[in-house]
Amino acid sequence: MALQASASLVPASFSIPKEGKPGVSLKDSTLFGLPLSENLRAEFSSSALRCKREFQQQVGAVRAQTAATTTPAVNRAAPEGKKTLRKGSVVITGASSGLGLATAKALAETGKWHVIMACRDFLKAERAAKSAGMPKENYTIMHLDLASLDSVRQFVDNFRRSGMPLDVLVCNAAVYLPTAKEPTFTAEGFELSVGTNHLGHFLLSRLLIEDLNKSDYPSKRLIIVGSITGNTNTLAGNVPPKANLGDLRGLAGGLNGLNSSSMIDGGDFDGAKAYKDSKVCNMLTMQEFHRRFHEETGITFASLYPGCIATTGLFREHIPLFRLLFPPFQKYITKGYVSEDDAGKRLAQVVSDPSLTKSGVYWSWNKDSASFENQLSQEASDVEKARKVWEISEKLVGLA
Ligand code: NDP
Numbered sequence: 001m002a003l004q005a006s007a008s009l010v011p012a013s014f015s016i017p018k019e020g021k022p023g024v025s026l027k028d029s030t031l032f033g034l035p036l037s038e039n040l041r042a043e044f045s046s047s048a049l050r051c052k053r054e055f056q057q058q059v060g061a062v063r064a065q066t067a068a069t070t071t072p073a074v075n076r077a078a079p080e081g082k083k084t085l086r087k088g089s090v091v092i093t094g095a096s097s098g099l100g101l102a103t104a105k106a107l108a109e110t111g112k113w114h115v116i117m118a119c120r121d122f123l124k125a126e127r128a129a130k131s132a133g134m135p136k137e138n139y140t141i142m143h144l145d146l147a148s149l150d151s152v153r154q155f156v157d158n159f160r161r162s163g164m165p166l167d168v169l170v171c172n173a174a175v176y177l178p179t180a181k182e183p184t185f186t187a188e189g190f191e192l193s194v195g196t197n198h199l200g201h202f203l204l205s206r207l208l209i210e211d212l213n214k215s216d217y218p219s220k221r222l223i224i225v226g227s228i229t230g231n232t233n234t235l236a237g238n239v240p241p242k243a244n245l246g247d248l249r250g251l252a253g254g255l256n257g258l259n260s261s262s263m264i265d266g267g268d269f270d271g272a273k274a275y276k277d278s279k280v281c282n283m284l285t286m287q288e289f290h291r292r293f294h295e296e297t298g299i300t301f302a303s304l305y306p307g308c309i310a311t312t313g314l315f316r317e318h319i320p321l322f323r324l325l326f327p328p329f330q331k332y333i334t335k336g337y338v339s340e341d342d343a344g345k346r347l348a349q350v351v352s353d354p355s356l357t358k359s360g361v362y363w364s365w366n367k368d369s370a371s372f373e374n375q376l377s378q379e380a381s382d383v384e385k386a387r388k389v390w391e392i393s394e395k396l397v398g399l400a
């Protein structure tokens with residue numbers, strides 16, 4: 001039954017269009033023969049005050065482990081046998097659901113990590129951590145709304161005030177708005193998907209690299225979650241609308257939809273494309289970080305495609321039929337499906353596995369769940385584009 005239903009997900013006429021030629025747009029008014037729903041829920045919730053109170057209570061819970069604690073496995077990768085006696089301290093953005101939550105859980109459960117869950121909805125994050133059974137002493141929730149650069153700066157201030165070290169930063173949060181007809185914007189007026197997924201994380205990681213650099217942890221890492229759908233060297237990346245940053249004219253114009261396009265390439269707004277473009281920016285940013293900072297700091301920069309986690313909140317804005325059929329389609333047809341728990345273990349591996357210290361890598365997993373270094377598409381590995389995205393982004397977030 002599920003198989004039959006999912007088979008209908010693949011339109012009979014589906015074909016991979018040639019570069020530059022318009023294909024079947026899944027954003028067009030129908031999907032699998034049904035009208036696309038137009039409802040768009042703005043899901044912002046300000047919980048700064050609650051966060052502050054809870055944060056102050058919880059900071060006290062962050063304690064260095066005693067010498068009696070078993071040495072974390074990660075120490076085996078330490079250069080010159082350097083050892084640490086404390087827990088690793090990892091910030092994960094968007095840890096209130098899906099991949100971020102599963103990763104936070106996987107790391108917190110080891111007892112070797114203290115997870116700072118950087119979330120826009122404090123109560124949701126607290127409930128999620130509790131229901132996932134995360135040990136209370138192994139996590140702290142701090143408010144972060146990536147759709148506001150002020151909030152990003154505030155988060156960095158709060159984090160520094162907490163006195164916690166920063167050993168690993170995971171840029172995981174994202175929004176996906178495939179049914180939106182019109183663009184929506186961040187506090188600073190950037191189109192919401194690129195503004196949140198790329199520009200918010202760009203500012204966050206540019207500011208926190210200083211903190212990562214100060215860490216004495218044996219393996220310091222900055223991880224930016226990418227995706228297959230931003231890579232046009234794959235079947236999934238060829239499902240229209242395809243990622244394409246073009247000559248970056250929209251990004252250079254500020255993505256505000258007024259005197260410039262809301263899309264990076266300067267084209268008409270398309271929510272699904274904006275998400276895929278933002279993932280290309282994520283993967284380019286990781287590589288540019290690697291080129292600029294790896295040698296000097298020893299920090300490992302990595303990106304990954306964790307598999308298709310078809311059940312997460314990422315698809316909350318999609319039509320109900322899509323949400324119903326997407327998981328069986330990925331499970332039985334593409335076989336790209338991975339559960340939230342398993343995806344969380346994969347990202348936790350990139351955070352802490354001593355064998356994944358190579359920098360500049362885009363990790364993926366094969367059907368036996370073994371990690372491998374994957375190839376990025378031409379655009380997602382374009383050195384010149386990465387430099388330009390970096391420089392324009394610096395201007396947009398007020399760093400240049
Ligand atoms: P979810 O929607 O479950 O998680 C996204 C998280 O981002 C949520 O915690 C959400 O918070 C948070 N978030 C959204 N906007 C903001 C914001 N403005 N400020 C702070 N946090 C925000 O989706 P996934 O777990 O699937 O996605 C996680 C990552 O995995 C993303 O980077 C996505 O691109 C990537 N990915 C997902 C795949 C999949 O198949 N699901 C495949 C490949 C990559 P809230 O809970 O408050 O909404």
Ligand code: PMR
Pocket residue numbers: 009010011014026176178227228229230235236239272275276307308309334336
């Ligand atoms: Mg895809 C091996 C084939 C494969 C894989 C691994 C994915 C992953 N998808 C594949 C194929 C196809 N998808 C095919 C043939 C189709 C046409 C029917 C198809 C359709 C499709 C849609 C409409 N797929 C989607 C959507 C979405 O809205 C999701 C998306 O693009 O979100 C940005 C999506 C995804 N497919 C994936 C993955 C991982 C996603 C989602 C998430 C992401 O990149 O973050």
